[in-house]
Each structure stands twice: as C-alpha cells, then as structure tokens.
Amino acid sequence: MDSSIRMVEDFVRVIARVLFFREMKQFVNAMSELDNLNKSITGFNLSQIKALGIDGLTNYFDMNNYSDIEKIYYSAKTMKEEAIVNFERGKSDDGFQSLAFALGMFELVKKHDSKKEIAGLDEEINIIRSRIN
DSSP states (O other), rough: HHHHHHHHHHHHHHHHHHHHHHHTOHEEEEEEEEHHHHHHHSSSSSHHHHHHHHHHHHHSSOOHHHHHHHHHHHHHEEEEEEEHHHHHOOOOHHHHHHHHHHHHHHHHHHHHTTOSTTTTTHHHHHHHHHHHH
C-alpha cells in the first residue's frame, strides 16, 4: 500500500477517535491521540514540532519532495485539531498559538506545492485567518 494512502487512512482513523474524545470531554485522551498521530506522520510530537518552528521545518524536511510537503500538511491539520481541543477546554491562548502555527505550516505547504496537488489548502488558510482575526 502506498505510504501516502496509509498516512491518510491513519489520519482519518485517529481524527475520528479525537472527535469521540472531544464529545466525551476527554481532552487529555484527545491530545494524546493527536500527539501520537503527529509523531507517526513526522517523527515529532506536537510540542517538538512547535519547538522546531517553521524555519526548522524547512531545514528538516525536503521541500522539493512531495511526500515531505504532504507530511507538513497533515501535521498542520493535526495542529489545527489541537487548537480546537484547546479552545474547547478553555485554553484560548494555547488554541491561538496552535492555530497560528498551523497557519504558518499551511502557508509553507502552499509556497512549496508547485503542482497545486493539495486540494482545500486555500480553504484551510482562509478558515484559520478568519478565526485569528
């Protein structure tokens, strides 16, 4: 099976669990799922990705390799989900921090997605920008 397809399947499966945990107000479990998901996608948990920063992403990942760009994209989606969990548990500052980082990641992907293969990227960017402003 193509690794890209497996990554998408894993992402969808974990996000379904995260939605369940959010609905049950089990935020610690939701955050743990997101951390593990991001680690399986990128090799880093969410706090490590934040510590790496946007510039660090460009140094660590090959921005000419579509597979690496896709990893950043799904990591950004994971970061966006982390923001939602933070908002739901009343941690707005953490939520905005995660949203801002997700926005930076989405913009990085857009900059390097020369073939415009990632559908919905502009919509992700616009949603976050409207939430931040």
